[in-house]
Amino acid sequence: MIKTDVLILGGGLAGLSTAYHLNKISKLSSLIIEKEARPGGTASSISKKGFTFDFTGHLLHLHNPYGKAFIQDLLKGNLRELKRSSWIYSHEVLTRYPFQANTYGLPDPVIDECLFGFLKTVHRPRGNEKKTSSLSFKDWALKNFGEGICKHFLFPYNEKLWQRPLDSMTTEWQGRFVPAPKVSEVLHGALMDQKKAFGYNASFLYPRKGGIQSLPNALASRLKKSQIVLDSEVLSIDLKTNQALIKNLGIVSFKRLVNTIPLDQFISLIKDIPSGIEKATSELSSNSVYCLNLGVFGKVTQKKHWIYFPEKKYPFYRVGFYHEFSPFNAPKKSSSLYVEFSRNSKSKVNLSQLESLALKALKDCKILGSENRVIVKEWIPISCGYVVYDFKRTKALNVIFPYLARKKVESIGRYGAWKYSFMEEAIMDGKRCAEKLALC
Ligand SMILES: Cc1cc2nc3c(=O)[nH]c(=O)nc-3n(C[C@H](O)[C@H](O)[C@H](O)COP(=O)(O)OP(=O)(O)OC[C@H]3O[C@@H](n4cnc5c(N)ncnc54)[C@H](O)[C@@H]3O)c2cc1C
Structure with a gap:
């Protein structure tokens, strides 16, 4: 023994x-x-035909x-520092992350709804005096961001990610993950393209080689x-x-x-x-994450690290670009993508159906164009992806x-x-x- x-x-x-x-x-x-x-668990990578895929973006x-x-010592000489370039695609427009501070560029009625809702939370706070710790995520989001921002981003995106009613969820997890901009920043970001970096991951490190x-x-x-x-x-x-x-x-x-x-x-x-x-x-x-990795011939979406998709018509919640983390993640003239889906761990998932929907949606939102050819498709299911x-x-x-x-x-x-x-x-x-x- x-x-x-x-x-x-x-x-x-x-x-x-x-x-x-x-x-x-x-x-x-x-x-x-x-x-x-x-070794590595969810911090692992798979290499195929010159592409290096992680288990979705791992920054x-x-x-x-x-x-x-x-x-830094473990990865000495093999680290790149990157300034985050993350975006949201909704109403057929790309806006900067986080949504709540960057509504500039969206259709006017959407900006109005987001702004009025947010300003109401400031000058007419909701009567909900419960401590944050006892509020549901849904009530907390409404209280802090107002109806428009919730309707156009926080609710649909989080419902896609968490796959359950948001009033069944607490606020214990969101601390550093949901940026809380100041009133002046929300206003600024509605009036013009605000380039300020918000949140815990405004810059990040990533290995130069090897994923x-x-x-x-x-x-x-x-x-x-x-x-x-x-x-x-x-x-x-x-x-x-x-x-x-x-x-x-x-x-x-x-x-x-x-x-x-x-x-x-x-x-x-x-x-x-x-x-x-x-x-x-x-x-x-818990939720399972289904990561569809794609090795694609031709360049796609330059200078963006990842994009969030709150709208229901897109089956994924996020799409990211490994070749933007390091050029060594894809062969020359090629791109390397991850497409993320979330499901309740108990649900059954038909991956080939999801794949067809994803490829169509990637064309609809113009991430994949006629010049792109998918060379590698690699599914990575992460059965326990997010604890709920x-x-x-x-x-x-x-x-x-x-x-x-x-x-x-x-x-x-x-x-x-x-x-x-x-x-x-x-x-x-x-x-x-x-x-x-x-x-x-
Ligand atoms: C979609 C997604 C995106 C993420 N993005 C980021 C990011 O950008 N930045 C970041 O810092 N973190 C990110 N993370 C989190 C990061 O992956 C984890 O925090 C970290 O890797 C967890 O390490 P761990 O050792 O705790 O767990 P794990 O990596 O899960 O390790 C557990 C190990 O146990 C093994 N195992 C399971 N069952 C058995 C068994 N019966 N017998 C033996 N071995 C078993 C598994 O194979 C695994 O290797 C992300 C996670 C997910 C799911």
Whole structure:
């Protein structure tokens, strides 16, 4: 039987970072079990016929001083800094992101609706005095942005992304993700083309070569080869005996367990799980992201990184351009695109139907022209793409996490901790987890 001090489930950034930091600060042995043939999880890339596709756009926006220095060191000499160029396509017009601060260029009646609605929120605030934390996302958006901005962007876009009524969702996730411009900025952006950069990702870093896969590869290369088992899978976990059954390895015994695989899947692998925990887990919801990657001959949409599509007639919520992140992501005279769809994780999806709709819509909005020829089509389904912040989530987590803590299990990363987070945060989660384990 294989024995390790720390068994780490999942070789994405959180799992890799845990093992790396354990090596650095402790004598504890650790072993990562990864289902796929490569490390990286959702921060992976696929190369085909000279195109490099990520699992939709994966841009590095670094906020933590340690995370920033660490990632810059991992990707030394292989990073480009880019100023975000993101847009919204609606009413057959492209406007700058974020919509709420950039209505200039839209048809006049739309600008009027957005502006009047927004100004009403300022001089005649809605009577809803509930704390932000108890408002639904829908009420919060109406209260802060007014009816026009909600009608023309925030509601249709978020309904497409979240695939559920917005009054069932909380505001816990939106903090840094929904920019809140000042009144003067909303006015300015309605009267003229405002070039001010808003939001947390106004500029970002991206690998020059190798797609985002270069990041987990660089991290994995700092581990001992024997520390990560690829093409393997956790099949079941016994928390009474501290043993896990692993595909291709058999039983692995551990002193401490670190989980980074989606929390609901992880719980389903634990033997003899108490019914209360099982019930709480059944309250967790997530969305699947279906990413259609396209390798296209000919140049498309120059100097734009990605475009949001709020309108129902477009089946995708966002389209992005990998070749604008790095010219090495596509062969010369070619373009590399990602097209993103979201569905409730429980829904069945017909990918060939979605593909036909997408290709037609890409022509309708003139992203693809007659001179373009699609050379490669590559679907990447991300079965757990976005954790849903509905009103059941916090209640359920308040039952699940104390149970895991009693069992001395750490559950971290975007899906292990069941949260909306980013690559840098996954790396920081791993660091914090290693520091905690090293103290035990
Ligand atoms: C559509 C989308 C866009 C995103 N864009 C950005 C962005 O622009 N910038 C940014 O910073 N972040 C972005 N992110 C978030 C980023 O991908 C994640 O925060 C980060 O990569 C999560 O790492 P993780 O290790 O927590 O999880 P994961 O990467 O999911 O790692 C978990 C690992 O567990 C493995 N696994 C699952 N089940 C098993 C099993 N039974 N046995 C063994 N292994 C298993 C998986 O294969 C995976 O490798 C985006 C995410 C999505 C979905």
